[in-house]
Structure formats: structure tokens, C-alpha cells
């Protein structure tokens with residue numbers, strides 16, 4: 070589309086006082102759009118709006134290649150091809166040395182070369198407070214920036230004013246020569262050619278942080294047998310803060326090297342010995358580990374995940390493992406001979422007076438025990454074994470098993486507490502197999518990216534959840550789940566019928582009242598109606614069906630219908646069919662838009678009511694998708710998945726990304742409790758997906774006090790409480806404006822202004838091109854305008870409440886492509902959030918450095 074047309078469309082969509090946020094795939098457009106109204110164009114994660122329904126449909130902006138094209142640029146920047154073979158490090162290194170002779174210093178294999186002395190003594194700053202182990206008590210807070218940290222309860226974080234350098238850390242001890250030469254390098258320029266500014270994209274060494282431009286990086290780093298390190302830094306340990314970067318390829322390397330080369334380098338970076346964690350950097354129960362202990366720890370059947378340098382506590386009896394001052398993070402193999410012998414009472418900084426194996430547990434653990442049915446009155450002291458069996462101190466009898474209760478897995482997942490990853494007997498005897506396992510690659514243990522899906526009643530959260538299962542799981546629903554969904558569908562169908570029957574009654578009464586009124590008008594004016602008044606209208610049922618209808622409505626009103634299921638379904642199926650085919654019901658059904666509670670998918674099921682009522686009925690995938698609810702309890706649900714690799718994921722790093730595990734947690738608002746108090750169970754989610762039915766603007770609902778409330782306003786209220794909940798401070802939010810198909814259907818007949826919040830929605834069609842083809846499709850265009858308007862209203866609200874940027878996408882929950890695109894958008898947001906600091910570092914103030922939120926309206 071021409072820019073002029075875009076402007077005209079934008080003008081058409083909004084009255085003059087609106088600014089518009091246009092989301093599109095490419096980088097920000099570096100020019101100003103001549104327009105009477107301010108248009109702000111923002112860059113959002115690539116591929117975020119792939120599906121037609123998620124793309125703001127009336128805007129087709131010019132496609133501009135993203136900054137980081139995965140393709141190799143033509144020869145000039147890239148040096149001669151270098152054969153990368155991490156296994157033949159030495160040969161390659163000498164080859165590179167030869168090639169670059171005279172340009173880079175001679176390579177030595179001393180770890181200290183390159184300005185970093187990794188073999189030297191550990192250096193502490195003067196004010197470093199050491200604990201028993203010789204590690205500073207602030208080690209974690211100063212050295213960890215990974216998401217593990219986030220798991221710590223904020224009040225448990227300790228004050229930080231001292232730093233600790235891991236024994237082998239290469240980062241701080243730069244030799245004076247290096248420091249001098251660094252001083253000579255102009256700030257931001259390439260360390261090799263000394264050209265360029267800080268705006269130039271650069272790759273940095275994992276050891277000494279020297280930065281190289283794309284023309285120099287391959288000469289400076291050679292074949293990269295240990296990943297991205299200057300040749301002189303090969304053999305040195307990496308900067309600990311860069312551990313997260315291991316194996317995550319930069320855009321620059323992807324541009325310079327082939328996919329295979331990139332893959333080999335990334336593998337080398339992750340697996341080579343030098344880049345592994347050093348035992349003395351891990352302190353367990355107050356003592357640094359030895360190499361043997363490190364091997365024991367990493368090769369046990371259930372090793373700790375995401376092991377980093379730091380202070381840990383380990384409960385050898387139960388296998389609980391955590392960072393000092395924090396709740397348990399893992400349950401690892403019990404009875405390992407690692408670290409100091411005594412678990413301190415205050416190891417996890419608990420303040421509950423309840424002890425497990427001598428450790429005072431945290432509040433969140435107490436909550437978990439409560440839900441597990443463990444009696445915690447009187448602040449008991451428990452012994453908990455590795456299999457979860459527990460007994461009170463001084464007693465002999467096992468009182469129960471913590472993990473025994475159904476649903477504990479889910480509860481622990483919500484509380485971000487670990488559960489045993491495999492059955493271990495109480496004595497941890499499975500430790501026989503302890504050393505079977507090869508030393509693990511801890512970097513393979515991928516973090517679970519949690520996505521929380523919430524929304525107002527009926528917004529489509531369970532539909533999106535089910536779509537995710539169908540899209541990304543090979544076994545979307547188990548036999549049990551299918552059975553419970555079958556019962557749910559069978560009972561739903563009676564609910565739909567009940568709504569129709571109530572509506573029928575109302576319509577019949579209205580019709581009769583009208584007729585009476587007409588008759589009385591006629592008699593007062595002396596005109597006599599030719600047809601006799603007989604109390605029968607098109608909404609009237611025969612005697613038999615009326616009594617069935619009355620029975621059904623009574624049962625439903627008294628809440629007994631659920632109790633007679635599914636027998637009632639089968640027994641009454643023929644009557645129900647007769648009822649459905651009756652003219653009165655069909656006439657009511659034609660006026661279903663006037664029935665507030667009648668769901669749009671009801672006819673899908675009602676038309677097959679006889680089949681569905683049968684005992685042998687098995688819900689199809691579509692039935693499951695359309696069914697109202699996920700399970701009969703309709704509460705909490707969660708599913709794990711990985712996004713299947715797509716054709717675009719061609720290179721190694723993208724494949725890595727593609728293997729990340731995601732957990733979609735859907736929570737029904739009724740489960741959030743008063744003031745959404747249960748939201749703090751979700752402190753470690755990465756992104757909240759808030760779902761709003763875009764078609765709710767003209768729908769109303771009667772609350773328990775009889776007040777009639779607009780559903781969109783209720784959605785807004787829920788949005789406000791969730792967005793401002795302390796747990797989600799700084800959390801990214803994605804607003805899904807769902808049911809776009811329904812919005813399209815109704816926008817022509819019902820204006821958006823029906824909802825008070827949207828009172829000033831006043832779309833104006835372009836004056837310049839009144840016959841423009843896009844405007845001819847009037848309904849669709851209006852729906853798009855409405856979508857943009859609603860999106861802007863939510864964005865403004867979000868910005869007011871949080872001063873941050875809200876991501877928005879439109880969706881159709883019943884269309885799997887649309888939900889696929891929506892969830893991939895969520896993934897892109899997370900990716901973007903991770904890459905943001907890196908991108909900003911590369912190009913501060915450049916046009917590409919501006920993240921999507923900078924353009925928020």
C-alpha cells in the first residue's frame with residue numbers, strides 16, 4: 070500500500086485527536102509521515118502478526134527487511150572461509166595464527182593471556198564480608214542476573230554492598246597492559262581496527278569483553294574452539310555474567326558464517342571444558358565443593374537445574390535444594406555427600422516456625438503443606454523423606470505423603486515449588502543408579518517459560534488454552550479428560566436449551582401482551598379484530614412440551630440437573646430433539662441475539678443434540694474446542710509444550726529457541742479470590758496474556774445484586790486489578806482482543822459507543838477517496854477501526870497504570886492459525902525482552918535501538 074493510502078486510512082479510522090499505534094513487522098521506519106494526525110510507528114517482534122486475524126487488517130505497511138537478516142552478506146565483510154572444527158582446536162588455532170601473523174599478538178595457552186588472569190588469587194574488594202565458606206554473603210545478588218533470582222521472595226533478598234568474584238572468574242583482574250591499551254581505544258570503537266562508534270554492531274569476547282566489528286571479529290576470534298573468545302582468551306574461563314549467553318548466537322555471527330559453522334561454534338561454546346562451572350564457585354551448606362563433589366552432584370540421577378556459582382543449601386534427607394535465603398528450587402537426589410554437613414535452620418530464611426528436617430520453611434511452603442492436607446497447627450517440626458512421606462519429630466509413625474494428594478503437581482507448579490522429578494524411595498535407594506548418568510550438560514536443562522492466560526468470563530481463555538494443546542501437543546487430551554469433557558458437553562446442551570426455553574417464555578408473554586394491547590386499542594376505537602384472541606403465539610408450545618420445559622427449567626433453577634447427569638441426557642434425548650425442532654423454539658432461536666446468556670456456539674451442539682446425548686458419543690476435536698470450559702471444574706489448568714520448529718528456524722540458534730519449553734497456565738477469574746489475592750502464586754510467570762472478547766462491548770451481565778453490567782467494562786476492571794497487582798510489577802502484558810469474527814458480525818448494526826468507555830468512537834471515512842475499494846467493504850473496515858480503537862484505549866490505560874507499553878494482538882479463538890500466531894507473538898515478546906539489552910548496547914540512540922515500547926501512544 071502506498072504511504073498516502075495508509076495515511077488516508079489512518080485518517081479515516083480516527084478522529085483528528087487520536088494518535089495511532091501501528092504495529093508491523095519490520096524495524097521502525099526512519100522517515101516522517103506527512104499526516105495531519107500524529108502517527109507513531111513502532112517496531113514489534115518479527116513474525117508477531119503473521120496470521121491474517123492477528124494483523125491489524127486494514128493496515129498493510131511496506132515490508133522492510135529486519136535489521137538482522139539471517140542471510141550472509143556478500144563477501145566484503147566476511148573474511149576467507151574458515152573451517153571450524155572444535156575438536157581440532159590446536160590445528161585451527163595455528164592456522165588462524167599464521168593467517169593473522171603480525172596483526173594479533175602471539176597466542177599463548179596461558180589462561181591469563183588476553184588481559185585476564187584466571188589463575189591468580191581470588192580478589193575481594195576491601196569491604197567484602199566473607200562468610201564461613203569464604204564466599205561473600207552477597208554473592209548471589211551481585212553475580213546472578215538469571216531468572217532464578219526472580220524466584221526469590223523479594224523480602225528475602227539481602228542487602229548488597231559487597232561483591233564476590235568466583236575463584237576462576239576471568240572478569241575483573243585485567244592486567245595493566247590491557248587496561249592501558251583499552252584506554253587508548255576510543256570508546257565504542259572496535260578493539261582491533263579501532264574504527265567505528267558505539268552505534269556499530271559488535272561481538273564481544275566472553276572472557277575479556279573486548280568488542281569487535283563484523284570486519285574484524287573472525288580474525289580476532291579465529292575458529293572459536295571455545296566459542297566467542299579472542300584468540301588470546303582461549304583457555305580462560307568466561308565471565309560468569311555471560312553464562313546465560315553461552316550457545317545463544319548473535320545476529321552478527323549468523324550473518325558472517327554458515328548455519329553449520331554457527332552450530333559448531335555454539336556447541337563448542339556450551340560443551341567445552343573451560344566454559345564449565347568450577348567446583349570451588351559452588352558452596353553447599355557453607356562449604357565450597359571439591360571436584361569430586363561437583364562430579365557427584367552433577368552426575369546424580371536428579372541433579373540441580375541451572376547450577377551457577379553461588380551459595381546453596383541442601384537437605385540430604387529430603388533432597389530439597391535451594392539458594393541460601395530462598396525457598397527450595399529443586400528436589401535433587403538425596404543422601405549425596407556434597408558440601409557441609411549441617412543444614413542450618415535459617416538456610417532458606419523462613420519465618421514460619423515450622424521445620425522440615427531442621428530447616429525453617431518459607432511461607433509459600435507452608436501454603437503448599439496446607440493444600441497438601443498436612444496438619445500445621447502448632448508449628449510442628451517434621452521429618453520429610455525423599456519420597457515425600459513425613460512424620461513429626463520424635464514420633465515413629467508416618468503421617469502421610471506430601472505429594473500423594475491429586476493436584477499437588479499443579480499446586481506446586483503454581484507456587485513455583487519443586488516436586489520430585491522421579492519416584493525415589495524413602496531412603497533414596499535409587500541412588501544405586503546414581504553414577505550411571507554421564508556428567509550432565511546443565512545448559513541443556515531449559516528454563517520453563519511460564520505464560521499466564523487470564524481474562525474475563527467468556528473471553529475465550531479456555532478456547533485458547535485448548536487450541537494450544539491441539540497445536541503443540543501430540544497427546545492433547547487423555548482418555549480421562551475426554552470423558553470429563555463429554556459429560557461437560559452433555560450437560561452444557563441442557564443449559565443452552567434452558568436459556569432458549571426461558572427466552573421462549575419471555576417472547577410468548579411479550580407477544581401476548583402486545584396482542585392484548587392491540588385488542589384493547591381496537592375495542593376502544595370500535596374496530597373489531599377479525600381473528601379471535603386465542604392465547605397461542607408463534608412462541609407457544611404444545612402441552613406435552615410445555616410440561617417438559619417447565620420440568621427442565623425447575624430442575625435447572627434448583628441446581629439438580631447436574632445431579633441427574635448423564636442419565637437425564639439419554640432418557641430425554643428424543644423429547645429434546647422434538648423440542649429443538651418445534652417451531653416455537655426455532656422462532657426463539659432466531660432471536661437468540663436478544664438472549665444475553667445464549668452462547669454463540671450453542672447451535673453447533675444443539676443441532677446434533679440426539680447424537681450427543683447417546684452413551685457412545687465421543688467428542689470430536691472440534692467438539693472439544695467448542696465446548697464451554699476445559700474440564701468440569703473449569704478452574705486451573707496448565708500445559709507444557711515446545712513450539713514445533715518452523716521452516717524459518719534454519720540456523721542453530723533459532724532451533725535452540727524453538728526447543729525452549731513453555732507452560733501455558735490458564736486460570737479462571739473465579740479462582741483468583743478476592744482482590745485477585747491468589748495472583749501472587751504466579752510470581753515467576755514471564756508474560757501475562759490477558760484475553761478480552763472484542764465483541765463484549767454491547768453485552769451485559771447481571772451480577773448477584775441484580776445490577777446490569779457491561780462486559781467490556783468488567784473486562785477493563787479486571788484488567789486494571791491484574792495489571793496493578795504487585796506480583797506483576799514490571800511484567801510484560803499481551804492483550805489478546807479475541808472474537809474478532811464476532812466483532813465483524815455486529816459492528817455494522819451495533820455501534821461501539823454502546824459501551825460508555827468507547828463513547829467517543831467516531832470513525833470517519835476518507836473524504837479523499839470516497840469510493841476506495843477498502844471502504845466499500847464497509848463492515849470489515851469498521852471492525853478493523855473498532856479493533857484499533859479498543860487497542861489504543863487499552864494501551865493508554867496500561868500506560869497510565871504502569872508507564873509501560875502494552876502489546877496487543879487481535880485473534881479468533883476458534884481459528885487455530887490465529888491462536889498459533891498469537892502464541893508465537895507471545896514467544897517473540899519474550900525473545901525481544903531477552904535481546905533488548907543486547908540490541909540497545911549495540912546501537913544506543915540509533916534508529917534500531919528503539920524498542921517497541923518507545924513508540925507507545
Ligand SMILES: Nc1nc2c(ncn2[C@@H]2O[C@H](COP(=O)(O)OP(=O)(O)OP(=O)(O)O)[C@@H](O)[C@H]2O)c(=O)[nH]1
Pocket residue numbers: 524525526527528529530531532533668669670694695696697698703737738807808809810811880881882883884
Ligand atoms: N465466535 C467466536 N467464539 C469464540 C471465540 N473464542 C471463544 N469463543 C467461544 O466463546 C465461548 C466462551 O469461550 P471460553 O473459551 O469458554 O471462554 P472463557 O474465557 O474460558 O470463559 P469462562 O469459562 O466462561 O470463564 C465458547 O463457546 C467459545 O467457543 C472466538 O474467537 N470467536
Ligand SMILES: [Mg+2]
Pocket residue numbers: 527530531532697698699
Ligand atoms: Mg471457558
